[in-house]
Amino acid sequence: MGNMLFLASALIALVALGVSAIRFFRGPDTLDRVVAFDVITIISISLIAIIGFIMQRSVLIDVALVYALLSFLGVIIIAKYVERGL
Amino acid sequence: MNIGSIAMGAGFLLVLIGLWGILTRTHIIQIIVSFSVVDTGVHLIMVAAGYMHQRTAPIISEGLAASDAPSLVVDPLPQALVLTAIVIGLGVTALMLAFALRIHEKNDTLEIKNIERLRW
Amino acid sequence: MIRTFGIILTLIGVAFLFFSLFLEYETPLELSGSASYYAASTAEDTGSANLVSAIVVTYRGLDTLGEVTILFLTSSIMSYMLKTKKARNQRTFRESSELLRTASALLVPFIILLGVFIFVHGHLSPGGGFQGGAVLASALVLLLVADPLYTVQSRILSVIESSSGFLYVLLGLSGLLFGAGFLDSRVLPTGRVGELFSAGLIPLIYILIGLKVGTELSNLLSVFHSVQGQDLMEDEGGAR
Amino acid sequence: MIESILFIVLALLALASAVVAVISKNLVTSIISAGLVSLLASLLYLLMSAPDVAMTEAAIGSSLATIIFFYVLNRIRAKEDSRD
Numbered sequence: 273m274g275n276m277l278f279l280a281s282a283l284i285a286l287v288a289l290g291v292s293a294i295r296f297f298r299g300p301d302t303l304d305r306v307v308a309f310d311v312i313t314i315i316s317i318s319l320i321a322i323i324g325f326i327m328q329r330s331v332l333i334d335v336a337l338v339y340a341l342l343s344f345l346g347v348i349i350i351a352k353y354v355e356r357g358l
Numbered sequence: 359m360n361i362g363s364i365a366m367g368a369g370f371l372l373v374l375i376g377l378w379g380i381l382t383r384t385h386i387i388q389i390i391v392s393f394s395v396v397d398t399g400v401h402l403i404m405v406a407a408g409y410m411h412q413r414t415a416p417i418i419s420e421g422l423a424a425s426d427a428p429s430l431v432v433d434p435l436p437q438a439l440v441l442t443a444i445v446i447g448l449g450v451t452a453l454m455l456a457f458a459l460r461i462h463e464k465n466d467t468l469e470i471k472n473i474e475r476l477r478w
Numbered sequence: 479m480i481r482t483f484g485i486i487l488t489l490i491g492v493a494f495l496f497f498s499l500f501l502e503y504e505t506p507l508e509l510s511g512s513a514s515y516y517a518a519s520t521a522e523d524t525g526s527a528n529l530v531s532a533i534v535v536t537y538r539g540l541d542t543l544g545e546v547t548i549l550f551l552t553s554s555i556m557s558y559m560l561k562t563k564k565a566r567n568q569r570t571f572r573e574s575s576e577l578l579r580t581a582s583a584l585l586v587p588f589i590i591l592l593g594v595f596i597f598v599h600g601h602l603s604p605g606g607g608f609q610g611g612a613v614l615a616s617a618l619v620l621l622l623v624a625d626p627l628y629t630v631q632s633r634i635l636s637v638i639e640s641s642s643g644f645l646y647v648l649l650g651l652s653g654l655l656f657g658a659g660f661l662d663s664r665v666l667p668t669g670r671v672g673e674l675f676s677a678g679l680i681p682l683i684y685i686l687i688g689l690k691v692g693t694e695l696s697n698l699l700s701v702f703h704s705v706q707g708q709d710l711m712e713d714e715g716g717a718r
Numbered sequence: 719m720i721e722s723i724l725f726i727v728l729a730l731l732a733l734a735s736a737v738v739a740v741i742s743k744n745l746v747t748s749i750i751s752a753g754l755v756s757l758l759a760s761l762l763y764l765l766m767s768a769p770d771v772a773m774t775e776a777a778i779g780s781s782l783a784t785i786i787f788f789y790v791l792n793r794i795r796a797k798e799d800s801r802d
Contacts, residue, residue, distance in 0.1 A: 357572035379740035449552035604769035
C-alpha cells in the first residue's frame with residue numbers, strides 16, 4: 273500500500289516535471305523560463321525524497337537539503353540581472 | 359537495456375551536442391556554455407561506467423552493513439574522480455569567462471566574426 | 479563551405495567512435511580489482527562510512543592535494559587578470575528590496591551551518607569538503623546580492639586559505655611520521671564505523687579542504703563581483 | 719521499473735535542454751538551459767546511486783556556474799550601455 277502511494281507520487285511528480293518543461297521550452301519570455309526553472313528545481317526536491325524512499329536509503333535526503341537551501345540563489349541572481357540590480 | 363547504458367548513451371549525445379555548439383557558434387559566451395555541456399556529458403559517462411545494476415550507494419549506514427559492501431555497492435572510484443573533475447570544471451569555466459571579459463575590454467565585442475585575430 | 483564540411487566530418491567521426499564504444503559496452507557484474515579492494519576493506523582500514531570520502535582523502539589523497547592547488551592557482555590568476563583600476567565606486571544599481579535583505583540576514587547563518595555540517599559529516603553521509611566549500615561560497619553570494627556594496631575582507635579570506643592549506647600539508651607529513659605514508663589517515667585511532675569521532679584524520683582533513691575550497695570559491699566570486707561597473711587595469715603590453 | 723521510466727524521461731529532458739542551450743540566440747536562455755542540464759544530470763547521478771556527485775553537481779554546476787555567467791553578462795551589458 274505504502275509503496276503504491278510512493279509510486280503514484282513519483283508519477284505525479286513526473287507529469288508536473290513534463291508540464292513545467294513544456295513551459296520552459298516554449299516560454300517566449302526570459303521570465304517564463306526562469307519561473308519554469310524554479311518550479312523544476314522544487315519538483316526535483318520532492319523527487320529526490322521519493323527516490324530516497326524507493327531505493328530504501330535515507331542518506332539521499334541530505335542531497336535534497338542542499339537543493340532546498342541553494343536552489344533559490346540562481347533565481348535571485350537572474351531576477352536581479354533582469355531588473356539591473358546586480 | 360538498463361540504466362547504465364542509457365546514461366552512457368545520453369552522455370555521448372551530450373558530448374556531441376556540446377561539440378557541435380563549440381564548432382558552430384560564433385559568440386564566445388555561447389562557446390563557453392557549450393563547453394560546460396560537454397563537461398556535464400563527460401561526467402555522466404564516467405559515472406555511468408561505474409554503475410552496476412541493482413546496487414546501492416557506497417555509504418555504509420543502517421541499510422548497508424560493512425561486511426556485505428563488496429556485493430552491494432556500485433564502483434566508488436569513478437565517483438571520486440568525477441567529484442574533483444566537477445570542481446576543476448568550475449575553475450576552468452571561470453578562467454575562460456575571465457579571458458572573455460579581457461577580450462571584451464580590448465575589442466568591445468564578443469562576436470568572433472568581428473574580431474580579426476580570432477577568425478577562422 | 480570547406481569549414482562546414484570539416485565540422486560535419488569531425489562530428490561524424492566522433493559519433494562513429496562513440497557509437498562503436500557504446501555497442502561494445504556492457505555493464506559489469508563484478509567490481510573490478512581495486513574497486514573491490516576499496517569496497518571490502520575501507521571500513522576496517524580507515525573507519526570511514528562513506529567510501530567515496532575515504533578514496534578522495536586517503537587512497538587518492540595526493541590527487542586531492544593537487545586539485546586544491548589547481549583551484550588556488552585559478553583563483554589567484556583570476557584576481558590578477560581582473561584587477562580593476564583604483565576603486566572609484568560610482569556603481570549604479572537598484573537597491574535590494576526589504577524582503578531580500580531581511581531574508582538574507584536570516585538565511586546566511588543557516589547556510590553557513592549547513593556547509594559546516596556537510597564537511598564535518600563528510601565521512602558519514604554524502605558530502606565533504608568540496609560540497610561544503612561550495613555551500614559556504616553560496617552564503618557569500620547571498621550577502622553580495624542583498625547588499626552590492628558589501629566589501630569582502632580579502633585579508634581574512636587569504637589568511638584562512640593559506641593556513642588551512644599549510645595545515646593540510648602538515649597533516650599529510652604527520653602521516654609520513656606516524657602512519658604508513660604521506661596523507662595516511664591512520665594517525666588518529668579509526669574508531670567505530672558510523673560515529674562522528676572516527677575515521678582517523680579524514681574529518682580533520684575534510685574540514686581543512688572545506689575551508690580552503692570555500693575561501694577559494696569565495697575569492698573567485700568576489701573577484702567577479704568587484705569587476706561590476708569598474709574599468710579593468712590596462713595590461714602592460716608585452717603579450718602580443 | 720519506475721526508476722527506468724524516471725531515468726529515461728530525465729535523460730530526454732536533459733538532452734532537449736542541451737539542444738536549447740546550444741542553438742538559442744538569446745544568451746540568458748542558453749545559460750539557464752545549461753543550468754537545467756546540470757540540474758537534471760544531478761538527478762541522473764542520484765538515480766545511478768552517486769549521491770556525492772549529485773550534491774556537488776547541484777551546488778557547483780547548477781548554482782555557482784550560473785551565478786558566475788550572470789555576473790559576466792551583467793558587466794558586458796553595462797559596458798555596452800555606457801558605450802552607446
